[in-house]
Amino acid sequence: MVRLKDVSIIFNKGTIDENRAINNINLSINEGDFITIIGSNGAGKTTLLNLIAGTYLPSSGKIFVNDKDVTRQPEYKRAKYIGRIFQNPLLGTSSNMSLEDNMMITYKKGFKGLTISLNKKMRQFFTDHLVQLDMNLENRMKDNVIMLSGGQRQALTLLMMVLSHPDLILLDEHTAALDPKNAALVLELTTRFIEEYHLTTMMITHNMSHAIQYGNRLLMMDSGEIIYDVEGEEKKKLTVEKLVEKFHQIKKKTFETDEVLLSGE
Ligand SMILES: Nc1ncnc2c1ncn2[C@@H]1O[C@H](COP(=O)(O)OP(=O)(O)O)[C@@H](O)[C@H]1O
Ligand SMILES: [Mg+2]
Numbered sequence: 668m669v670r671l672k673d674v675s676i677i678f679n680k681g682t683i684d685e686n687r688a689i690n691n692i693n694l695s696i697n698e699g700d701f702i703t704i705i706g707s708n709g710a711g712k713t714t715l716l717n718l719i720a721g722t723y724l725p726s727s728g729k730i731f732v733n734d735k736d737v738t739r740q741p742e743y744k745r746a747k748y749i750g751r752i753f754q755n756p757l758l759g760t761s762s763n764m765s766l767e768d769n770m771m772i773t774y775k776k777g778f779k780g781l782t783i784s785l786n787k788k789m790r791q792f793f794t795d796h797l798v799q800l801d802m803n804l805e806n807r808m809k810d811n812v813i814m815l816s817g818g819q820r821q822a823l824t825l826l827m828m829v830l831s832h833p834d835l836i837l838l839d840e841h842t843a844a845l846d847p848k849n850a851a852l853v854l855e856l857t858t859r860f861i862e863e864y865h866l867t868t869m870m871i872t873h874n875m876s877h878a879i880q881y882g883n884r885l886l887m888m889d890s891g892e893i894i895y896d897v898e899g900e901e902k903k904k905l906t907v908e909k910l911v912e913k914f915h916q917i918k919k920k921t922f923e924t925d926e927v928l929l930s931g932e
Pocket of ligand 1: 678688709714
């Protein structure tokens with residue numbers, strides 16, 4: 668479904684701050700994949716999603732979506748089929764617009780070019796969906812989104828995204844800014860929607876047990892590279908301890924290789 672071929676991005680090229688944040692990544696994402704992504708700060712997780720979403724264009728390499736080369740396609744065009752949720756709940760919805768207007772805007776995105784208006788039937792449709800969130804938001808359709816809590820906003824963003832029928836969703840630590848109770852709620856909702864709507868998903872998390880528990884595939888990133896890619900039965904057998912051990916094993920190997928290279932052997 669999505670394919671990255673030899674993708675690299677170099678920030679601040681030619682300066683003292685030059686940084687190869689993504690280093691020659693090759694990755695194939697299959698339809699229906701639910702991929703969790705882990706890695707230390709600065710590993711390149713967010714940058715990887717930025718490249719897929721078109722926020723940044725790669726310095727080299729190619730990106731394909733359904734075999735179409737989208738390497739140079741701008742972000743707003745990719746937003747038509749890629750849904751995204753960030754850590755900051757304020758980014759997913761417009762504060763000074765009502766819930767129903769927010770929902771309408773995103774809903775229209777799924778019906779390119781068709782004229783759809785916010786009539787009684789549409790309101791009922793939104794109400795029916797809001798009920799699924801179990802947050803009583805169906806009775807607050809006229810409230811401005813600014814009145815909602817962070818958890819409610821993330822849940823609404825999630826629902827709106829689902830209604831726009833994206834081919835791929837990108838979640839960047841989207842529960843990290845919430846209190847534990849709301850974080851758990853939003854995560855539960857996320858996994859329920861992913862399953863119900865068969866959403867192809869990439870989810871960055873800093874919680875190793877979540878990364879193991881959810882999804883069919885796990886990527887571990889370090890220094891702009893995918894250093895571990897595991898799926899299916901092998902993923903199911905992972906534990907946090909094994910994952911940490913794996914990380915150190917791979918890091919040590921890289922270190923040793925570097926040492927060998929440096930010593931000229
Ligand atoms: N817009 C940017 N300009 C310059 N450097 C950036 C930019 N975005 C990310 N980086 C750098 O790229 C590296 C990877 O960052 P990021 O993808 O945000 O890591 P992660 O999400 O894994 O914590 C870091 O060294 C970061 O400083
Ligand atoms: Mg990040």
